[in-house]
Amino acid sequence: ELKVEQNPLFLSMQEGKNYTIYCNYSTTSDRLYWYRQDPGKSLESLFVLLSNGAVKQEGRLMASLDTKARLSTLHITAAVHDLSATYFCALFNQAGTALIFGKGTTLSVSS
Template identity: 90%
Template sequence: ELKVEQNPLFLSMQEGKNYTIYCNYSTTSDRLYWYRQDPGKSLESLFVLLSNGAVKQEGRLMASLDTKARLSTLHITAAVHDLSATYFCAVHGGSQGNLIFGKGTKLSVKP
C-alpha cells in the first residue's frame, strides 16, 4: 500500500525558534510537493522538488528531498506567526500516478 507519512501531525512553536517537519513515502517518486493550507482556504503550492538532493528555499522555509531514503524535510527558520497553517506533502503514486497526500502537519506559531 502506498503511504505518505508526515510527522509531527501537530506542532506548536514559539516565534523565533527552528523546527523540521518530516515526510516519508513508501513508493518511488521522482517528485515531491509541499503545500500550505490556511483555515478555510485551498492548497497553495510551496515547493516542487524534482530530483534527489534538491533543496529549495522561500523565506523562512526550506525543503529538501532524499529520494534514496524516500524522505523530504521542511525546515522552518526563526518561525513567525504568519507561518501558522497546515502543511501537506504529496507524491505521485498508484497506477494512475495521482497525488497521494500525507495527513498534514498543523503548525501553530505562538508569540
C-alpha cells in the same frame, strides 16, 4: 500502494525558533510536492522537488528531498506567526496518475 506519512501532525512553536517537519513515503518517486493550507482556505503550492538532493527555499521555509531514504523535510527557520498553517507533502502514485497526500502537519506559532 504508496503511503505518505508526515510527522509531527501537530506542532506548537514559539516565534523565533527553528523546527523541521518530516515526510516519509513508501515507494520510489522522483517528485515530491509541498502545499500550505490556511484555515478555511484552499491548498497553495509551496515547493516542487524534482530529484534526489533537491533543495528549495522561500523565505523562512526550506524543503529538501532524499529519494534514497524516501524522505523529505520542511525546515522552518525563526518561525513567525504568519507561518501558522497546515502543511502537506504529496507524491504521485506509481502510475503517475494521482497525487497522494500525507495527513498534514498543523503548525501553530505563538509569541
